[in-house]
Amino acid sequence: MKIEEIDAIQYRNEKACDVKENVVKDETITLTINGSISRSLSAIEDSLEEFAVGYLFNENMVKSMEDIKKIEIEGPQINAEIDDKLLRTNETVLCSDSAGGWRSKIKEVNPVESDFQVSVKELIARIEELKDNAEIWQATGGTHVAGIVYKDQFVVKEDVSRHVAVDKVIGYGLIHGFDLNHSYVIYSGRMPADMVIKMTRAGVPILASNAAPANSGYNIAKKGNITLVGFLRGQRCNIYNNQNRVIFD
Structure with missing residues (x-):
């Protein structure tokens, strides 16, 4: 079960009463690479599995599915094996983030070349569909929600971490053969540099959100040729950088 019921006191309209509240059930997940590097979050x-694959790509540790030799999962323990040469190349540029995971220092940004386009009406419809599919969020209010869209497929994942939610949908796309160069990611969360860089590393040309971009995210989007769609709410949105990818019809 991903939801747990707990006791709480609710104060409303100048009255306090005992209630039962739903909360999301999170765990300490440990990812170990080649038996030598281990972090928990x-x-x-x-x-x-989707998280592990997305993470390895989004943290710039692998470039293709062929670089991943093995992923084994036992409960909350994930053991991944990648090419030793790739591990040695990337190990020196890894740093710990506040959640106990890794965030690679952004040393280079490779532009995403893609002629993919999406209509603004589809984006507006998808943000509503994203919320409708966010079952844990609807029950608890305690998750971030991310979706990946490829052709007529729309896959939604939730997590307490916005980074993990996005890693999961990108990992799903990679495992299931999505052409990420003709896909887009839509999610609930801000768009700073450490989120936008995931798009450049995976080759996803568009990142859309109901929240705002940060200046750092905008700068990475410019360097990486990523289209950002922010404030996607109701019948409105803002498009930043390479606006030609969004069709107004």
Whole structure:
């Protein structure tokens, strides 16, 4: 179960009463690479293979599925094996983030070349569909939600971490053969540099959100040729950088 019921006191309209509240059930997930590097983070124990694949790509540790030799999952423990040469290349540029995971220092940004386009009406419809599919968020209010769209496929994942939610949908796309160069990611969260860089590393040309971009995210989007769609709410949105990818019809 991803949801747990707990006791709480609710104060409303000048009255306090005992209530039962739903909360999301997160676990300490440990990802170990080649048996030598190990970090733990708080996440929902779900779609862990997708998370591991997305993480390895989004943290610039692998470039293709062929670089991943093995992923084994036992409960909340993930053991991944990649090419030793890739590990040695990337190990020196890894740093720990506040959640106990890794965030590679952004040393280079490779532009995403893609002629993919999407209509603004589709984006507006998808953000509503994203919320409708966010079952844990609807029950608890305690998750971030991310979706990946490829052709007529729309896959949604939730997690307590916005980074993990995005890693999961990108990992799903990679495992299932999506052409990420003709896909887009839509999610609930801000768009700073450490989120936008994931798009450049995976080759996803568009990142859309109901929240705002940060200046750091905008700068990475410019360097990486990523289209950002922010404030996607109701019948409105803002498009930043390479606006030609969004069709107004």
